[in-house]
Amino acid sequence: MRRLRQWGPGLLLLSPSLILLAVFVYGLIAWTTKVSVSDEHNALGSKGFVGLENYTKLFTEDINDRFTHSLKNLAVFTVVFLVGAMFFGLLWAFILERGVKAEGFFRTVYLFPMAVSFVASGVVWRWLMNPNKGENAGGLNAVLGGLGLDFAQSTWWTNPNWGMASMAIPAIWQLAGYVMALFLAGFRGIPAELREAAAMDGASTYRLYRNVILPQLTPVALSALIILGHMSMKMFDLIMSVSGPQWLTEVPAIYVWQTLLTSDYAKAAAISIILLLLVAVVIVPYLIYTNRQEKNA
Amino acid sequence: MAFSPVKRTGFTRRAAVAAVGVAALLTAGACGSSDDGGSGSGSTKVEVFTWWADGGEKAGLDGLVKQFGTDCAGQTFENGAVAGGAGANAKSVLASRLQQGTPPDTFQAHAGAELQDYINAGQIEDISADYDAWGLKQAFPKGLIDNLTVDGKIYSVPANIHRANVVWTNKKVLADAGITKDPTDLAGFIADLDKVKAKGIKAPLAIGKDWTQLMLFESVLITDLGPEKFTGLWSGTTDWNDPLVTKGINDFKTLLTYTNTDRDALDWTDAEKLVMDGKAAYQLMGDWEAADLDAKKFTDYAWFTFPGNGTTFQWLADSFVLPKGAKNAEGTKCWLKTVGSAAGQKAFNTTKGSIPARTDATPSDYPKYQQAAMADWKSATQVPSCAHGSACSQGWQGAANSALGAFSTNQDVAALQKALATAASQFVKK
Numbered sequence: 070m071r072r073l074r075q076w077g078p079g080l081l082l083l084s085p086s087l088i089l090l091a092v093f094v095y096g097l098i099a100w101t102t103k104v105s106v107s108d109e110h111n112a113l114g115s116k117g118f119v120g121l122e123n124y125t126k127l128f129t130e131d132i133n134d135r136f137t138h139s140l141k142n143l144a145v146f147t148v149v150f151l152v153g154a155m156f157f158g159l160l161w162a163f164i165l166e167r168g169v170k171a172e173g174f175f176r177t178v179y180l181f182p183m184a185v186s187f188v189a190s191g192v193v194w195r196w197l198m199n200p201n202k203g204e205n206a207g208g209l210n211a212v213l214g215g216l217g218l219d220f221a222q223s224t225w226w227t228n229p230n231w232g233m234a235s236m237a238i239p240a241i242w243q244l245a246g247y248v249m250a251l252f253l254a255g256f257r258g259i260p261a262e263l264r265e266a267a268a269m270d271g272a273s274t275y276r277l278y279r280n281v282i283l284p285q286l287t288p289v290a291l292s293a294l295i296i297l298g299h300m301s302m303k304m305f306d307l308i309m310s311v312s313g314p315q316w317l318t319e320v321p322a323i324y325v326w327q328t329l330l331t332s333d334y335a336k337a338a339a340i341s342i343i344l345l346l347l348v349a350v351v352i353v354p355y356l357i358y359t360n361r362q363e364k365n366a
Numbered sequence: 367m368a369f370s371p372v373k374r375t376g377f378t379r380r381a382a383v384a385a386v387g388v389a390a391l392l393t394a395g396a397c398g399s400s401d402d403g404g405s406g407s408g409s410t411k412v413e414v415f416t417w418w419a420d421g422g423e424k425a426g427l428d429g430l431v432k433q434f435g436t437d438c439a440g441q442t443f444e445n446g447a448v449a450g451g452a453g454a455n456a457k458s459v460l461a462s463r464l465q466q467g468t469p470p471d472t473f474q475a476h477a478g479a480e481l482q483d484y485i486n487a488g489q490i491e492d493i494s495a496d497y498d499a500w501g502l503k504q505a506f507p508k509g510l511i512d513n514l515t516v517d518g519k520i521y522s523v524p525a526n527i528h529r530a531n532v533v534w535t536n537k538k539v540l541a542d543a544g545i546t547k548d549p550t551d552l553a554g555f556i557a558d559l560d561k562v563k564a565k566g567i568k569a570p571l572a573i574g575k576d577w578t579q580l581m582l583f584e585s586v587l588i589t590d591l592g593p594e595k596f597t598g599l600w601s602g603t604t605d606w607n608d609p610l611v612t613k614g615i616n617d618f619k620t621l622l623t624y625t626n627t628d629r630d631a632l633d634w635t636d637a638e639k640l641v642m643d644g645k646a647a648y649q650l651m652g653d654w655e656a657a658d659l660d661a662k663k664f665t666d667y668a669w670f671t672f673p674g675n676g677t678t679f680q681w682l683a684d685s686f687v688l689p690k691g692a693k694n695a696e697g698t699k700c701w702l703k704t705v706g707s708a709a710g711q712k713a714f715n716t717t718k719g720s721i722p723a724r725t726d727a728t729p730s731d732y733p734k735y736q737q738a739a740m741a742d743w744k745s746a747t748q749v750p751s752c753a754h755g756s757a758c759s760q761g762w763q764g765a766a767n768s769a770l771g772a773f774s775t776n777q778d779v780a781a782l783q784k785a786l787a788t789a790a791s792q793f794v795k796k
Contacts, residue, residue, distance in 0.1 A: 111761075112464065112487035132765055132785045133772050200628040205645070227630050229775035315576050316771025317630055327768075330454060331761035332461060332483055 098345065105338035112332045123339040135316075136324065136340070143320045145233040146240075147301040153241035154297055155290070158248025165249070166256040176253070179246035187243070191310025194239040198225035198311070226312055236318060240307060244300070248293045255289035256282070288362075291355065298351045302344065321347075411444045412697040414686075415470035417456035419449035422657055426718030430525070430705065433713045438700035446470050457760075464489050469689035471698045477524045477685035478513050479600065480755030480763075484687070485521055491688040492519040496699060502706050505724040509748030510681070513756065522685035523706045526720035529653045529739055530751045531585045531672040531680040534638075538666055539567065539647040548670040552589055552617055555673040559624045562647045569626040572637040572646035576771040579629070580753040582650045583618045583770060589674030590614040593747045600750060600757040602794040606787035615779045622774070630774055641667070652682070652754070656735035657719025669735065671742075679746035682754035683723060762793035 105123055107115040127136040161179050165172050182190070199207035202222045206214045210222040225235040259282055267281045305322040312318040314327055321344045328337040412434075418427045424447075431443045448456035453474075460473055469489070475481055484490045497503050497520050503511060506524070514520050540546075543562045549555040562570035573579060588596045591610050598604030599611075626632070626640060638655060640646040642664045649655070650672060659667050671678070686705050692698050704710040711722035716731055721740045729737040750757035752766055769785035772778075 111483055112461070112489065114487075132788050133769055133781065135768055138772075195631075200631050224628075227628060312631070313575065313633075315630060316768050317775060319768075327764055330457060331759075331764045333761060 101338045105342050109334045139319045139324045142233045149234045149237035150240045154245045157245035161249040162252035182243045187307040188310045191307045195311045200224040200227040251293050255286045295355045299348050302348045411442050413444040413446045413470040415446040415473035417453040419447045422718045426714045429713035433710045434704045437704045441697040471692045472686045476755035477683040478756030479758050482759045494520045522687045523702045524683035524685040524723040525705045527723045534649045535668050536641050549673040551674045570647045571624040572640040572649040573625045573629045574632040574634045574637040576767040577753050579770045585672035586618045587614045593678045593749045606790045677746040682751045682756045765789040
């Protein structure tokens with residue numbers, strides 16, 4: 070009874086959000102899973118259970134290997150996006166941390182692209198990344214042509230092999246500032262005593278960063294990777310506004326949408342579940358890691 | 367989310383946590399959506415669900431509504447238009463409303479195979495009896511009636527007809543290249559393309575992304591297979607592995623070499639602009655291009671049917687249906703009657719830039735291009751279009767667009783044929 074009094078009020082306060090989560094997140098995940106193992110391929114509804122057939126078909130029988138192609142696109146996009154955003158974020162944070170004039174101004178400048186929606190920036194980047202070269206060039210290619218750098222002109226996202234790397238450029242532009250803010254907070258969170266102690270021990274600036282400061286930033290870097298990683302996996306709006314839905318730049322989230330438009334609910338559900346698992350592969354180890362960290366602390 | 371300049375010491379780990387939290391909230395909030403179910407409880411309201419929200423389409427709808435007001439006194443029109451995405455947004459809203467059992471009183475759908483999904487799902491009513499009562503079987507050409515009929519039943523009333531297999535040209539560019547006659551077969555077309563190319567126009571045939579490529583490909587198939595075998599591709603009587611299809615793909619591949627390399631980045635209006643600017647000589651597009659060119663005040667254009675198609679008229683149509691469980695079925699029927707009537711078709715089509723499905727319309731009411739199309743509509747062979755849903759279901763259309771998109775980059779003839787054959791085996795009516 071005393072126990073109940075101890076955790077009862079807390080549970081009562083939490084219960085609305087718990088119920089909402091149970092219904093709208095976990096309940097719907099369960100529902101999607103159920104649809105994904107059914108044969109609900111049109112508006113007629115389901116006729117029965119087909120096991121994992123929808124999943125295996127995605128990998129073996131999809132026309133032109135459409136699904137594996139979308140996974141490949143997603144992989145290229147994610148790698149370039151994560152590496153680019155982390156690199157520029159860390160670089161800017163480092164420069165600001167070393168002390169430049171008008172830090173507040175630069176911080177706002179770098180962070181501001183994040184305030185723009187992917188849809189709005191996507192429309193602008195669609196124009197910037199105009200794939201025409203030479204005399205018909207537009208956007209960035211025209212700028213490059215004007216500077217006499219014709220060799221650097223690119224077909225951007227219409228390149229069949231590396232197009233998705235170009236698609237990551239707007240995403241890097243938007244989120245590198247966010248990574249910078251995270252790292253900057255990380256730098257500022259390191260107690261001054263540590264720096265002083267390192268200085269007392271006669272550490273060079275390189276040693277200071279390599280052995281004292283950067284190790285302290287690992288949790289920040291991990292958070293940044295997780296946040297960007299799960300955004301990247303679910304990328305939809307940016308690609309929809311730069312290229313529209315089409316084979317060349319299709320990723321699983323867009324494939325889900327295209328499949329839903331044709332009322333193939335079972336297939337769309339199967340792709341969604343695979344996407345969920347992909348994100349879970351990234352997020353769950355992180356949750357376990359932080360949980361352990363907190364217990365140790 | 368603009369960060370106000372914070373003092374050096376103030377910008378801490380706690381701020382970072384807050385930033386992370388806000389970002390998470392923003393991501394979650396982005397998923398929210400709201401679609402209004404619409405009311406329509408009154409028995410005299412007719413909710414008409416379309417994706418005609420602006421431009422010539424909206425003007426056409428307004429004309430139709432006016433006619434509806436006179437023909438169906440006592441009924442009130444309620445506009446249920448959902449804008450955007452060339453109908454994609456409307457279709458997703460419609461799908462959920464149909465699933466929930468709260469359909470609009472009538473909705474817009476491409477006539478032909480695209481209706482198949484709704485018919486299979488038992489979501490729309492058979493209106494064959496009304497066709498007889500309204501005399502529509504005599505008013506529409508037989509080719510169209512055959513295409514609309516599924517297992518002996520008709521489910522929709524087409525409001526208009528568009529033609530897909532038309533090539534639009536820039537007269538000046540052609541004159542500069544010394545081309546005076548329209549080509550009548552593929553070889554002649556390619557010879558003309560070479561002539562234009564010799565004048566320094568690198569990409570004489572303008573084209574856009576996947577579905578515009580599918581339109582060109584379909585026109586080539588009509589030429590290589592003939593109208594009957596072409597229609598058979600979609601009904602299941604012609605095999606996609608036929609060597610004539612291989613020839614069609616190869617011809618299509620040849621034509622692609624005359625097109626702009628940035629095709630996947632362009633929509634049809636961007637390709638149209640290439641023709642208007644004289645950077646290209648030809649574009650294959652549906653005949654809504656005539657209305658669009660007129661609206662853009664570009665007059666130096668001409669057109670011909672895709673070379674080798676002969677008199678074949680590749681049609682697509684917007685049509686209206688009677689959903690099962692419509693609240694005001696009587697009002698819907700009156701709407702459908704208006705849509706099919708001579709006055710209704712005139713009110714709609716003279717403003718939208720399409721032609722009436724009826725063969726008894728007066729040509730002099732219409733602009734120049736439409737008059738020619740109306741004459742062809744009466745006499746020509748009618749074949750459906752997959753890119754616009756009259757030949758194939760939405761799933762098939764999606765698969766075909768994707769396959770054409772892949773072909774645009776890899777140019778793999780065998781892979782395209784295999785992909786299309788597989789799509790046919792999955793989607794053809796069984």
